[in-house]
Amino acid sequence: xxxxxxxxxxxxxxxxxxxxxxxxxxxxxxxxxxxxxxxxxxxxxxxxxxxxxxxxxxxxxxxxxxxxxxxxxxxxxxxxxxxxxxxxxxxxxxxxxxxxxxxxxxxxxxxxxxxxxxxxxxxxxxxxxxxxxxxxxxxxxxxxxxxxxxxxxxxxxxxxxxxxxxxxxxxxxxxxxxxxxxxxxxxxxxxxxxxxxxxxxxxxxxxxxxxxxxxxxxxxxxxxxxxxxxxxxxxxxxxxxxxxxxxxxxxxxxxxxxxxxxxxxxxxxxxxxxxxxxxxxxxxxxxxxxxxxxxxxxxxxxxxxxxxxxxxxxxxxxxxxxxxxxxxxxxxxxxxxxxxxxxxxxxxxxxxxxxxxxxxxxxxxxxxxxxxxxxxxxxxxxxxxxxxxxxxxxxxxxxxxxxxxxxxxxxxxxxxxxxxxxxxxxxxxxxxxxxxxxxxxxxxxxxxxxxxxxxxxxxxxxxxxx
Amino acid sequence: xxxxxxxxxxxxxxxxxxxxxxxxxxxxxxxxxxxxxxxxxxxxxxxxxxxxxxxxxxxxxxxxxxxxxxxxxxxxxxxxxxxxxxxxxxxxxxxxxxxx
Numbered sequence: 001x002x003x004x005x006x007x008x009x010x011x012x013x014x015x016x017x018x019x020x021x022x023x024x025x026x027x028x029x030x031x032x033x034x035x036x037x038x039x040x041x042x043x044x045x046x047x048x049x050x051x052x053x054x055x056x057x058x059x060x061x062x063x064x065x066x067x068x069x070x071x072x073x074x075x076x077x078x079x080x081x082x083x084x085x086x087x088x089x090x091x092x093x094x095x096x097x098x099x100x101x102x103x104x105x106x107x108x109x110x111x112x113x114x115x116x117x118x119x120x121x122x123x124x125x126x127x128x129x130x131x132x133x134x135x136x137x138x139x140x141x142x143x144x145x146x147x148x149x150x151x152x153x154x155x156x157x158x159x160x161x162x163x164x165x166x167x168x169x170x171x172x173x174x175x176x177x178x179x180x181x182x183x184x185x186x187x188x189x190x191x192x193x194x195x196x197x198x199x200x201x202x203x204x205x206x207x208x209x210x211x212x213x214x215x216x217x218x219x220x221x222x223x224x225x226x227x228x229x230x231x232x233x234x235x236x237x238x239x240x241x242x243x244x245x246x247x248x249x250x251x252x253x254x255x256x257x258x259x260x261x262x263x264x265x266x267x268x269x270x271x272x273x274x275x276x277x278x279x280x281x282x283x284x285x286x287x288x289x290x291x292x293x294x295x296x297x298x299x300x301x302x303x304x305x306x307x308x309x310x311x312x313x314x315x316x317x318x319x320x321x322x323x324x325x326x327x328x329x330x331x332x333x334x335x336x337x338x339x340x341x342x343x344x345x346x347x348x349x350x351x352x353x354x355x356x357x358x359x360x361x362x363x364x365x366x367x368x369x370x371x372x373x374x375x376x377x378x379x380x381x382x383x384x385x386x387x388x389x390x391x392x393x394x395x396x397x398x399x400x401x402x403x404x405x406x407x408x409x410x411x412x413x414x415x416x417x418x419x420x421x422x423x424x425x426x427x428x429x430x431x432x433x434x435x436x437x438x439x440x441x442x443x444x445x446x447x448x449x450x451x452x453x454x455x456x457x458x459x460x461x462x463x464x465x466x
Numbered sequence: 467x468x469x470x471x472x473x474x475x476x477x478x479x480x481x482x483x484x485x486x487x488x489x490x491x492x493x494x495x496x497x498x499x500x501x502x503x504x505x506x507x508x509x510x511x512x513x514x515x516x517x518x519x520x521x522x523x524x525x526x527x528x529x530x531x532x533x534x535x536x537x538x539x540x541x542x543x544x545x546x547x548x549x550x551x552x553x554x555x556x557x558x559x560x561x562x563x564x565x566x
Contacts, residue, residue: 054482054483054544055479055480055544055552055553056552056553057544057545057552058544058545059545150482150484150485150539151484151539152484152543256530256531256532259528259530259531260475260489260491260528260531260532260533261531262528262530262531263487263489263491263528263531263533263535264479264489265479265480265481265487266481266487267481267482267485267487267524267537268526268535268537269526269528269531269533269535270526270528284530286530317547360547362547362548364550370550371550371551371556371559372550372556372557372559372560373516373517373541373550373557374515374516374517374560376560390547392547439547440545441543441545441546441547442483442543442544442545442546445482445483445484445543
């Protein structure tokens with residue numbers, strides 16, 4: 001029997017509280033070993049890790065690349081895989097490879113198979129894909145089953161066919177199906193973090209509201225503590241609530257710190273929308289067990305009759321190149337708002353002498369208005385600034401041509417009152433122009449209405465033989 | 467008194483690529499109550515600070531976490547050309563100097 005089958009049978013035979021280890025909120029950036037080992041010493045029934053997010057921006061999804069370094073990803077995967085196999089408990093990983101589309105999932109699976117070979121491991125693995133089939137999406141779109149939210153522009157046929165990858169955030173149903181299939185390891189593409197930890201307790205009949213609330217908190221490891229951090233976290237779930245405890249003795253899960261975590265990256269601290277329903281936290285209670293542990297209860301789960309899947313898609317918009325430079329001349333800094341548009345026009349006239357403008361060029365002046373949306377009036381000018389020119393063009397060569405031309409003409413740009421006639425810019429190194437590769441944007445962030453969300457996400461089971 | 471003198475946490479982050487969420491947290495219930503009742507953190511005042519119409523600003527008091535949550539529409543979708551802060555993690559700065 002495999003790990004999930006063993007745990008399910010054991011707890012069905014003699015019901016007891018479940019212990020879950022939230023090993024990492026972002027697998028691939030390192031898992032602190034002392035905390036991880038302390039967590040393993042508590043003999044968890046499941047080890048779960050979240051591996052991705054939409055926060056990292058559209059390029060990883062579009063390009064099919066992980067955000068984490070391959071060696072660090074391998075080190076973390078090996079750590080959790082060896083631990084789960086030695087305890088014989090399920091290892092559940094969601095949003096594989098940062099963005100959870102086919103190339104991310106396949107790269108993650110390749111590392112896992114490689115670790116199994118090197119370490120001589122043998123296990124049963126469920127693989128759940130998150131890519132949404134284009135013909136299905138086109139049909140759903142025509143039938144009015146794809147809707148906008150958060151003021152995202154309406155979708156078009158072209159958005160569906162033109163996106164490099166489109167994934168759906170799978171819910172808990174597919175994780176339940178995987179764990180019910182007697183497996184040791186579950187690797188899912190793009191997924192709501194809740195499925196990773198809520199599926200096992202839900203299969204065992206623990207309260208869905210408590211299971212979902214617990215999952216929502218421990219997917220971020222010890223971030224719900226003071227001070228918050230990356231160390232793994234232990235949750236112990238019973239029929240009336242769950243107790244949270246960081247594996248790092250310096251991190252305390254207090255009622256306020258845990259309650260405050262409901263705010264994190266959420267638009268509404270009282271309601272969490274999931275594919276299969278809504279988590280209502282308005283009556284959640286947070287009580288101190290001792291200085292380091294908090295008991296949480298009171299969350300209520302409501303199933304929906306109209307499930308929706310959040311879709312994420314990224315589309316190629318060109319090749320990106322940037323110019324990096326500093327400046328310290330007060331007159332140049334004071335006039336930069338006028339100088340940069342003029343420079344852009346001058347460059348356009350040169351590089352578009354025999355063709356229409358086919359690129360975009362943007363300037364950010366750090367120290368002045370590079371970061372903030374609104375700059376207060378009458379702010380004192382800074383002593384020095386960092387200037388970044390960003391070009392997105394149809395080809396790498398074209399983007400590079402534009403920023404290289406910008407470099408030369410901005411360096412020698414003449415403006416009223418200029419004293420520094422040998423050059424306007426300080427380059428920390430040369431070349432100061434950098435090609436950054438393909439650029440993408442999120443062109444799909446919409447809701448797909450489905451009757452049965454689980455049917456969107458095919459599962460395969462393989463025996464990994466080291 | 468400025469908000470940064472009384473708050474324990476003032477932070478910002480995306481809530482999805484189309485929304486920015488700002489959290490202000492306090493060490494005591496008294497501090498929380500004092501700020502929660504102030505118009506300085508109302509939708510009009512916040513809208514002015516961020517260049518967003520007041521009807522696109524939501525302010526949610528959250529006593530259990532001694533916190534006030536503010537949600538704004540992002541002007542540019544996270545990661546789109548022209549974005550300045552893909553994670554939205556540095557958009558809290560205008561809140562720091564709010565006079566109470």
